[in-house]
Amino acid sequence: xxxxxIFFRLFQQSPQLLxxxxxxxxxxxxxYCFDSVAVKEPKFEIDGVFLPPESDEAGTIFYCExxxxxxxxxxxxxxxxxxxxxxxNRDRYxxxxxxxxxPSRSIKQTEVTPFRAxxxxxxxxxxxxxxxxxxxxxxxxxxxxxxxxxxxxxAPEEARFLLARAQRESEPQKRGMIEMLTTIMVYRFGQLSRxxxxxxxxxxxxxxxxxxxxxxxxxxxxEQRGEQRGRLEGEQALVLRLLTRRLNQExxxxxxxxxxxxxxxxxxxxxEALLDFHHLLDLQTWLHNSA
Numbered sequence: 001x002x003x004x005x006i007f008f009r010l011f012q013q014s015p016q017l018l019x020x021x022x023x024x025x026x027x028x029x030x031x032y033c034f035d036s037v038a039v040k041e042p043k044f045e046i047d048g049v050f051l052p053p054e055s056d057e058a059g060t061i062f063y064c065e066x067x068x069x070x071x072x073x074x075x076x077x078x079x080x081x082x083x084x085x086x087x088x089n090r091d092r093y094x095x096x097x098x099x100x101x102x103p104s105r106s107i108k109q110t111e112v113t114p115f116r117a118x119x120x121x122x123x124x125x126x127x128x129x130x131x132x133x134x135x136x137x138x139x140x141x142x143x144x145x146x147x148x149x150x151x152x153x154x155a156p157e158e159a160r161f162l163l164a165r166a167q168r169e170s171e172p173q174k175r176g177m178i179e180m181l182t183t184i185m186v187y188r189f190g191q192l193s194r195x196x197x198x199x200x201x202x203x204x205x206x207x208x209x210x211x212x213x214x215x216x217x218x219x220x221x222x223e224q225r226g227e228q229r230g231r232l233e234g235e236q237a238l239v240l241r242l243l244t245r246r247l248n249q250e251x252x253x254x255x256x257x258x259x260x261x262x263x264x265x266x267x268x269x270x271x272e273a274l275l276d277f278h279h280l281l282d283l284q285t286w287l288h289n290s291a
Contacts, residue, residue: 003066003068003148004047004048004066004068006148006180006183006184006187007048007066007101007145007148008034008047008048008066009180009183010141010144010145010180011034011048011050011064012034013176013180014141014173014176015029015032015033015034015050016029016030016032017139017141017142017145018032018034018050018062018064018099019032020139020141020142021099021101021125021127021132021142022099022125023125026052026059026060028052028053028059031052031053032050032051032052032053032062033050033051033053034048034049034050034051034064035049035051036048036049037049037051037085039081039084039085039088044081046063046081046082046085048063048064048065048066049061049062049063049064050062050064052093057094058091058092058093058094059093059094059095060093060094060095060096060097061086061089061093061095061096061097062096062097062098062099063078063081063082063096063097063098063099064098064099064100064101065078065098065099065100065101066101067100067101067102067107067108068102068103068107069107070107070108070109071109072109072110072111073109074100074109075109075112075114075115075118075119076114078098078100079098079115079118082096082098095123096123097123097124097125098123098124098125099125099127100124100125100126100127101127101129101145102126102127102128102129103128103129103130103149104128104129104130104131105128108126129145129146129149130149132146135147135150135158135162136158136161140162140165140166140169140177141177143162143165144162144177144180144181144184147159147162147181147184147185148184148188152188152189155185155188155189156185156200156201159181159184159185159200159201160200160201160202162177162181163178163181163201163202163203166178166181178203181201182197182201182203185197185200185201190278232264232267235264235267235268235271236259236260236267238271239259239267239270239271239274240256240259242271242274242275243259243274243277243283246274246275246277247277247279247280247283249280251280251283255280255283255284255287258287259287262290266290269290270286270290273286274286
């Protein structure tokens with residue numbers, strides 16, 4: 001599971017989560033946005049940064065690194081990129097801080113002598129998820145981070161507990177948290193079928209935000225185009241949108257054409273099957289077997 005992508009989705013949804021991990025929170029924490037930035041000459045990209053709101057006063061930029069595998073050159077890369085980007089954007093920022101999120105201390109870089117001053121300063125924060133607290137006692141957003149670290153035997157029970165907590169949140173935070181929880185469990189148990197994941201969580205994946213938005217779009221097309229033809233076109237729009245989100249890529253035109261040629265019963269069957277897909281090959285195999 002690419003845990004960094006899970007964490008970055010959490011941060012995009014709720015940037016203030018980062019500051020819940022730190023001993024001190026900026027007064028304007030709620031105004032930060034999460035993004036990635038490019039560094040010129042040489043060209044590279046920093047995946048996780050929290051940018052302060054644009055104003056007349058320069059603010060503090062926060063660099064974020066999620067590290068679940070040991071990397072003995074992590075600090076060389078992180079601090080090198082951070083200093084270069086800060087140098088290139090000195091007029092925009094008054095200060096910088098770095099946050100490194102580890103599952104535990106055993107993963108952190110061993111040789112730190114060249115960076116001992118930075119690591120001992122209040123500019124660099126190393127967060128160890130197994131030390132932030134019990135998964136059922138920390139804030140819900142942080143609990144979702146911890147859900148990526150618990151064992152597979154423990155994960156279903158903890159996920160159901162967090163799902164019950166998320167149900168008590170206000171809209172739209174509830175929808176976002178349920179969507180992230182579902183995504184984490186689908187990644188963690190990719191070997192299970194859709195029905196098995198549904199049974200594990202006690203919900204249907206159709207209840208998640210992605211499916212609801214796509215279904216609403218399909219129904220709107222149906223209303224606009226007339227009942228029978230509209231229903232077919234609405235189902236096509238629903239399936240294509242879900243496939244794009246599920247496979248995280250735009251579909252080739254050849255596959256879109258095959259889907260467009262499917263009758264309504266097969267489109268509905270594809271809508272049921274697609275949540276078990278992990279790769280484009282899964283879709284191609286399904287279409288081949290359905291021909």
